Amino acid sequence: EAQVTQNPRYLITVTGKKLTVTCSQNMNHEYMSWYRQDPGLGLRQIYYSMNVEVTDKGDVPEGYKVSRKEKRNFPLILESPSPNQTSLYFCASSNLGDSHAGELFFGEGSRLTVL
């Protein structure tokens, strides 16, 4: 089954404790992206990757890191989480070769709470 898998789905952590949210897709997509979603603000892009070893900042990259060592994986790293990073996070991927490459496939989301 074609899917994007994120882990963990739910996490409560404390300020300053490094954490990683994993994302993996099995559709051989070149493009992967991380979003955060907060009430009233919609989806905001954190980082994206057009292919292996190519990553770029989105609209809200501060406090986050990513890596793209393999095509299927795109982990999101919070080196020192703070309460303002409490949010719902989505990983998404798409096939850049498609006629409408904006058709994103989303993971189920990771709800993160930073105390």
Add this chain to the structure above:
Amino acid sequence: GQNIDQPTEMTATEGAIVQINCTYQTSGFNGLFWYQQHAGEAPTFLSYNVLDGLEEKGRFSSFLSRSKGYSYLLLKELQMKDSASYLCAVMDSNYQLIWGAGTKLIIKP
């Protein structure tokens, strides 16, 4: 700057028709997308418009006017399961998606 506007919330009656509007100002245009998102779930792709006109897909249709920077999503024969947020997104000249904040659609019996 780049901007996408859509109503925050709309209410409609089961069985009726509702139109959700989206206006945009972006740096370039490479297509407009509509996504559906149920509460607490991931967005799912609904439709794509790159040329002017109407695209129909079952009970859902999407319209685009590039000259006016305007699109709408039309939902017919509303069902309770259509209660969700509907997100409008435009792909700009850099092939990046610009997202609206979403329209929460409430369906009443």
